[in-house]
Amino acid sequence: MELTVFQIAEGVSRAARAMAGLEQELNAADAKLGDGDTGSMLARVIGAMAASEPQAAGSVSDVFGRLARAGMSATGSSLGTLFASSLLGLSKQTREWERVDWEDLSSLLAAARDGMMARGNAKLGDKTVLDALDAVAAAVAGEVDAEGAARAAREAVDRVILEFRGRPCRMGRAKFFAEKSVGLDDPGMLAFVALTKAVAELPQNAT
Amino acid sequence: MKKLINDPAHYVDEALDGLTLAFPSLARDGAAGRVIRRAEGVTSGKVGIASGGGFGHLPLFTGYVGRGLIDTCSIGNVFEGPNIDSCVDAIRLADGGRGVLRLYGNYGGDRMNFDMAGEVLEDEGIRCTTVLGTDDIASGGPDEIGRRRGVAGLIYAYKAAGASADRGADLEEVTRVAAKAVAATRTIGVGLAPCRLPSAAKPSFELAEDEIEMGIGIHGEPGIWRDRLRPADAIADEMVDRLLADLPAHAGSEVSVLVNGLGATPLEELFILYRRVRKRLDDARLNVFQPLVGNYVTSMEMQGASVSLFHLDEELKTLLCAPAECPFWRVS
Known part of the structure; x- marks a missing residue:
């Protein structure tokens, strides 16, 4: 089944609504390992993305491009910049595509993961947003519609956050005090998990 | 806050x-x-x-x-x-x-x-x-x-x-x-109390009333240790010890030193710190040139200070003396 502009715009809208409740929770998680602003930064970035009228985009490539530009204007933080620049990569990758299907989601997420690794110098296993993205990319492989992808993504993020909780952070500010990060969730990974669950909360049947 | x-x-x-x-x-x-x-x-x-x-x-x-x-x-x-x-x-x-x-x-x-x-x-x-x-x-x-x-x-x-x-x-x-x-250049900081980002509900990190954190970053990044507050001279001694244990390859006998306030620490306390830092550098036979004491790099209302050593040779000394003017630093 086709992955549509409407579905992506609806996902952004859900993420923006979810941020109202997540902002201070993510700030608090970040305060334990960073400077306590991950939630506020993402609220601003996703708010700017929602305000960029993604539903009016002419194609999936165009909607990714709009979201990337809105995000890049809203922040220069590491996490926000990585997020936005990966969307720009997806926009470029899908520019010539006539249509994007749910079956393509896994490879697109994998490309976003690789782009973020190249830009941010983090590796898989460092306990960052990349590990969560990698888990979702693998989990949605073979899923052909929104419902299947949403279910697989929810299961993957629930699994990955538990899998990494007991490990040390090897990237970002927390890397300087890695042993302290054992038992704590990485704020970027936690944000990705929470937003994935918000976006994938219900099957998206609209086309 | x-x-x-x-x-x-x-x-x-x-x-x-x-x-x-x-x-x-x-x-x-x-x-x-x-x-x-x-x-x-x-x-x-x-x-x-x-x-x-x-x-x-x-x-x-x-x-x-x-x-x-x-x-x-x-x-x-x-x-x-x-x-x-x-x-x-x-x-x-x-x-x-x-x-x-x-x-x-x-x-x-x-x-x-x-x-x-x-x-x-x-x-x-x-x-x-x-x-x-x-x-x-x-x-x-x-x-x-x-x-x-x-x-x-x-x-x-x-x-x-x-x-x-x-x-x-x-x-x-x-x-x-x-x-x-x-x-x-080498720097080390010490934090006495956190700051709060304008959009955040809580301070950027937690530190007990009687605790300090050695090695803290200017965004509150975790440092080297947390322990009870101690006298300024003891803190200055440890900061200088750590800086002198981490000398650049071509360190000579002359340094500029910056005792910097992180935002909410009064100048009086910075001068108390500088007094001891200066003594320690004198004891180490390092000539101090153009010292700076004040708020040069802050972390909003964070309490604490950092000490920087700029190891000079003739070239760097000449450049440090060259005229410069901005709202917060003037060399004439």
Whole structure:
């Protein structure tokens, strides 16, 4: 089944609504390992993305491009910049595509993961947003519609956050005090998990 | 933790409005007004120096825009790197036709955005080089200096590179001088109480009433240890010991020293700290040249201080003495 502009715009809208409740929770998680602003930064970035009228985009490539530009204007933080620049990569990758299907989601997420690794110098296993993205990319492989992808993504993020909780952070500010990060969730990974669950909360049947 | 602000969302822009009104030598420019440049404009034929970083550290970064220092500065939100648009504009506005040195602290967001800005500007033919401030000895061992964060010592690199550019040096030479200044600088900080970001409900970290944190970063990044507060002399001793145990390769017998307040520590306490630091440097037979004591690089209302040593040779000493003027530092 086709992955549509409407579905992506609806996902952004859900993420923006979810941020109202997540902002201070993510700030608090970040305060334990960073400077306590991950939630506020993402609220601003996703708010700017929602305000960029993604539903009016002419194609999936165009909607990714709009979201990337809105995000890049809203922040220069590491996490926000990585997020936005990966969307720009997806926009470029899908520019010539006539249509994007749910079956393509896994490879697109994998490309976003690789782009973020190249830009941010983090590796898989460092306990960052990349590990969560990698888990979702693998989990949605073979899923052909929104419902299947949403279910697989929810299961993957629930699994990955538990899998990494007991490990040390090897990237970002927390890397300087890695042993302290054992038992704590990485704020970027936690944000990705929470937003994935918000976006994938219900099957998206609209086309 | 009370703040004298209006809407947290307008914190940066309202502060920049006030800054430029108070100091007419600074002008706002660029995407969404997030670049500060010298009001007199770019000097044609001079290598430009563009810096940038998150807000919340004034006078760093943007307060050092001025003659003999940096030409432009891109400004992010509080403790966030500057966005790509402001980095592009800061580089463009610094370009006087002989290329631009990007000189900023070693932080992920800043690096990504300045790197992407360079990629955007490749087609415009503006030659760019990069030097990152990496003076914080608490953020990495001597064998991983490239991973260290940039903190208060960055102002010495501004001073040396700015003086070199003012003398008419070319981009390669200004870049060499900046890298040499960074390599000659070591800093360590100590935190007594946290700050709170304007948009956050809680302080950026928690520290018990009687606790201090040695090695803290300027965003509250975890340091080396936390323990009970102790007398200023004992804290100064440990900071100097750590700095002298981490000497640059070609350290000589002369240093400039910066005892810097992180925002909420009174000058009186900084001078108490300096008094002891000076004694220890004298005991180590290090000649102290042009010491600086004050709030040069802050973390909003964080309580604490940092001590930086800038190890001098004749070249760096000459550059440190060269005339420079910005709202927060004047050498004449």
